[in-house]
Amino acid sequence: MSSTRVPGLDQLVKYGWGVDRKLTQRGEERRTQLMEFAAARFASNGYHPTSVAEIVEGIGVGKGVFYWYFDTKEALLEAILADAQRDLRRKQRAAIADATTPMERIERGIRTSIQWSVTHTDHFRLVQFATTDERFAARVRKGQQVAVQDAATHLTDAMKEGEIPLGDAELLAQLMIGVHTYLVHQVVQGQVEVSDEVVDAAVDFCLHGILGPR
Amino acid sequence: MSSTRVPGLDQLVKYGWGVDRKLTQRGEERRTQLMEFAAARFASNGYHPTSVAEIVEGIGVGKGVFYWYFDTKEALLEAILADAQRDLRRKQRAAIADATTPMERIERGIRTSIQWSVTHTDHFRLVQFATTDERFAARVRKGQQVAVQDAATHLTDAMKEGEIPLGDAELLAQLMIGVHTYLVHQVVQGQVEVSDEVVDAAVDFCLHGILGPR
Amino acid sequence: MSSTRVPGLDQLVKYGWGVDRKLTQRGEERRTQLMEFAAARFASNGYHPTSVAEIVEGIGVGKGVFYWYFDTKEALLEAILADAQRDLRRKQRAAIADATTPMERIERGIRTSIQWSVTHTDHFRLVQFATTDERFAARVRKGQQVAVQDAATHLTDAMKEGEIPLGDAELLAQLMIGVHTYLVHQVVQGQVEVSDEVVDAAVDFCLHGILGPR
Amino acid sequence: MSSTRVPGLDQLVKYGWGVDRKLTQRGEERRTQLMEFAAARFASNGYHPTSVAEIVEGIGVGKGVFYWYFDTKEALLEAILADAQRDLRRKQRAAIADATTPMERIERGIRTSIQWSVTHTDHFRLVQFATTDERFAARVRKGQQVAVQDAATHLTDAMKEGEIPLGDAELLAQLMIGVHTYLVHQVVQGQVEVSDEVVDAAVDFCLHGILGPR
DNA sequence: AATGAATGAGCTTTCATTCAT
């Protein structure tokens, strides 16, 4: 009826500026269902080749449903990406919470990140794609910057405490993230099987890369 | 009288199984022009959002011209990717040719790869995208497998000669490639400025990652 | 919740395996409207020369409407042909129902067939065309086989009852159908005016052809 | 150079008003080759679905060749149809030449016609198609009118001489032609095997149809 | 005579989005 169009902060964080309805329990589920189904399809067939029609048919509803929950197809992908980013960050914070040294934080950060990516391959693929489309690249870039900053902070701390040699913390953070990103990439592409040994090797590789010549 | 439809091996390598005409000098130039222009557009706007119309308008020819040289838009991207792969491999072989030790070969390989990628950012972006679309992913995967194998061979040699500690050569090769892939990725995204120092740092990071604890 | 994708038998008979939505009253009408308009255009301008654009413009709707009801232009023609076949057969069965002798059934069959064809010249022309295109020819052939078999059955009955001399019933049926097909063909081409006399003459011609030398 | 565009009568009969060059021996062969190849393709794939490119590729020449011999694709089909008509008529005249009675002429006419059609199934199919396209229908109609007139003349003669009962000669001629047209149609469609018995039965059917009740 | 290249209107089809119910 006369509901104001200005959403509260909580909703904004979750839904952005577009469709901003208060959703019922059922509505919430529908929205999630749409996002999950779409993420799967986007990941396997690609964002552009997947039509809105395909999505709504896939879950057996009319097109109206889609546009009830999302302003555009673009907004859907953005919501999926935002959701994923938020989830990963939350997991990472939890993992790091009770670590005592910077190096421990770094290691746990890497492990959590790898863990999350290989259990959310669809989202990993979507992020990969999003990078290649200017419409979404900015959002992803921002997320990656945050990740780099986080890692760099820990590296700087480690440098200060003399745990690792001084160096360009940000660059090292990027190289480190590069290692595990590519590793996950290969896993997603079916080129590598995940195992504790592989993850350990990757972590070792990074740590030695950071430590440099002893 | 009737021209044989079986193309020679040379042509096959170059054009694949689709349109396989003998091209005149002029035709050869047009084909190249189309590929270059398209690569640029695909890289900046994305493959799907770039229409064939946009490409032909961009170089000021009729639509038919496009389909004279390529069977489909898909075939065009494949041709571009194949071309790029061939070019990179050629460059790498040349760079490695006169190296004397395995470690030298590895280092030169990494440097050449970074070099090539940052001077062919369009193609790098296209490869990124290609990975996210099953239609093209296979080709890219094969190319990357080759790169991994190449590097792994050199690592194995280095292990045999005792230059580096024994380990999973293939995995190390992948981690190494991961470092520079992500680095280039960041460069392409404008997050990092290339410089000799950055490249050196990346190479160092890899070498120490490989060498492990001394 | 999720609607089953397996259409009921009724729908299958009517729509085939392609677009198989449940249509509303309005949708049903649109579908019919499209088929009728298209049949007329196909008949007068030819199937290939008639574009989908022409059809939708003709009934004043957007292009998407066409593809809402039919998978392809080809499917549309097939639907039209199937519809026509079904209608003719139904009419023929009704006409034959209360005939008492085989010869009466044959005569009524011929007359009904001529009658139907001259009042549905559009469909007759479409069948003519369909014969010349392998994509549609099979369907038409099957329909004609059925017609031949029907007539042959009656001829065989007549032979058994001694009403006509023994002979190759199927071949006679074909010749008989040939007579009226060509007659209708000439009518459709404007070479012959239909009249009771003409129809009577054709029927006589057939009957004498069948009876042979007394 | 300064060759007049007004062709001689002979050439006109053969080539119509379009391309009217004096062809060399080789040119004559190319033209024939094009027509034969095109007739085969048109017959099997349809006129519209067969492209000029397909034709010239099929015989291994460039597109220029096609347009050297024919003004348009349409003109090609017309030339093929005209050729076929001329050939059939010539054969029929030869077959009838030494017949002594009208009925003999009729029978020979029918037999020749069936004979020609089953040995030129491609052309028969093309005529079938041509009927369904207004651009070509007129030409075919005229040819069929001639055939009907020819047959009707013989029937009229037969009536005058008391060989058959009086009746509408033209209509009978049409019904007669209908019988064998449909027969050939079924042969072309692979529904009937040609044999002397079948042809005899068809001829008998016609003769009895004409003779009516004795 | 013949070729390879080019043209560009037009084709079939798709699809994000909107709307009446």
Next chain:
DNA sequence: CATGAATGAAAGCTCATTCAT
């Protein structure tokens, strides 16, 4: 909330025809 129907711009692609060489 939800549906089926509709929109129409735009996509990929075809093809009869023309032209420079």
